[in-house]
Amino acid sequence: MEALFDVPGQQPSPGVPGAGSLGANTHASAPLAVRMRPRTLDELVGQAQLRAAGSPLRRLIEGDQSMSLLLWGPPGTGKTTIAAIVSQQTSRRFVEVSAVAAGVKEVRAAIDQARAELVRTGQETVLFVDEVHRFTKAQQDALLPGVENRWVTLIAATTENPFFSVISPLLSRSLLLRLQSLTDEDITEVIGQALEDERGLGGRVTLADDSRAHLVRLEGGDARRALTYLEAAAGAAASNGQVEIDLATAETAVDQAAVRYDRQGDQHYDVISAFIKSVRGSDADAALHYLARMIEAGEDPRFIARRLVILASEDVGLADPTALTTAVAAAQAVQLIGMPEARLNLAQATIALAVAPKSNAVITAIDAAQADVRAGRIGSVPAHLRDAHYPGAEALGHGKTYTYSHDEPFGIAEQQYAPDEVMDAEYYRPTALGAEAAVKERWERVRRIIRGR
Numbered sequence: 001m002e003a004l005f006d007v008p009g010q011q012p013s014p015g016v017p018g019a020g021s022l023g024a025n026t027h028a029s030a031p032l033a034v035r036m037r038p039r040t041l042d043e044l045v046g047q048a049q050l051r052a053a054g055s056p057l058r059r060l061i062e063g064d065q066s067m068s069l070l071l072w073g074p075p076g077t078g079k080t081t082i083a084a085i086v087s088q089q090t091s092r093r094f095v096e097v098s099a100v101a102a103g104v105k106e107v108r109a110a111i112d113q114a115r116a117e118l119v120r121t122g123q124e125t126v127l128f129v130d131e132v133h134r135f136t137k138a139q140q141d142a143l144l145p146g147v148e149n150r151w152v153t154l155i156a157a158t159t160e161n162p163f164f165s166v167i168s169p170l171l172s173r174s175l176l177l178r179l180q181s182l183t184d185e186d187i188t189e190v191i192g193q194a195l196e197d198e199r200g201l202g203g204r205v206t207l208a209d210d211s212r213a214h215l216v217r218l219e220g221g222d223a224r225r226a227l228t229y230l231e232a233a234a235g236a237a238a239s240n241g242q243v244e245i246d247l248a249t250a251e252t253a254v255d256q257a258a259v260r261y262d263r264q265g266d267q268h269y270d271v272i273s274a275f276i277k278s279v280r281g282s283d284a285d286a287a288l289h290y291l292a293r294m295i296e297a298g299e300d301p302r303f304i305a306r307r308l309v310i311l312a313s314e315d316v317g318l319a320d321p322t323a324l325t326t327a328v329a330a331a332q333a334v335q336l337i338g339m340p341e342a343r344l345n346l347a348q349a350t351i352a353l354a355v356a357p358k359s360n361a362v363i364t365a366i367d368a369a370q371a372d373v374r375a376g377r378i379g380s381v382p383a384h385l386r387d388a389h390y391p392g393a394e395a396l397g398h399g400k401t402y403t404y405s406h407d408e409p410f411g412i413a414e415q416q417y418a419p420d421e422v423m424d425a426e427y428y429r430p431t432a433l434g435a436e437a438a439v440k441e442r443w444e445r446v447r448r449i450i451r452g453r
Contacts, residue, residue: 032231046186068154073179076222079157099134111146132156133165181221211250284354305331319359319434357434365428379419
């Protein structure tokens, strides 16, 4: 497999006769998502923050400036498209390096070729690295000379947090642009364009409203996936001699039944409510049913994961201290792996939280504490707890009678910690359920020691 390929901008490139920019001059049998790739920034759907007048991306394109970009966002949000637009609209060569197949040698070869082309013809090169998070540190280091000397305009794309997956020198030399998942309205617009545009289906088929809604439900904010589904549905309709894509054809084409679920309507709120209440009620089977409904309907898995993280503290708490760890791990797995595999992580977390002992002591504790603060029960910090490290603090009596807990038996000192106004408040009232039973026993002993009872 070739690790890189050269797709020039407006001009044919030596050794690649007649080649055009990525997205231009695509052949009729190319996938619909490729044929419909936007050619200009104004054709890009969604990402309004990047397309706005005066935005860094627009200044880069319209000002034809040399600036390296790091594009961070979910799949199908336009990262490759933006790279191609920069290449086309600025008349630069376009070279893509595969983060899966390329090594340091291939990266350096691409940069050397770009440098030679710059010296020989004055033409700059857009070096596009998809999934840059898959590059090792050595491979990312190999990109630095080209970026520092502006031999290339680097556009690196990643679906993972670049602050964890991209080396700091490369991150500091690039403009970070965050791409958002496309909304249902954005996807509807993408589908509409593909139906009418001559590059797409050219009005040869129509799409029934329920079929359109079904495709939008399944896409998960991914324009490429939506167009792939539309192309499959259009092909199925053509095979059946239909000029309209009905729901049955759309279902068959993408091999998924239409689930009665509206991510913006009552079903969205009803199903997620039932999901949470089933986990809270310890019915793992019911919780899995509602989880499956959300997954099949194309609900954003990050939304589900966030709800589980909240639930882990709100409804399980210290009755099972591992619940929050499990939920957070599932949320991280969703980000790292993506669907459909992340359904396993969501299912594991759902089951774990459903069967865990339950306690709402955490939420009742923080609610009670906040209620007192809002009611004005604040008071002054006791003098012995105040900061005593600055000059003059001792004269004010700060820290003077403070007792260092580690010097006391059991590592617990009898002294006042709370302000006078809430000195006797008991916000955290642990239950005797699960692991919190042991917490309850210890906390009651500790509280008695602290308060001298």
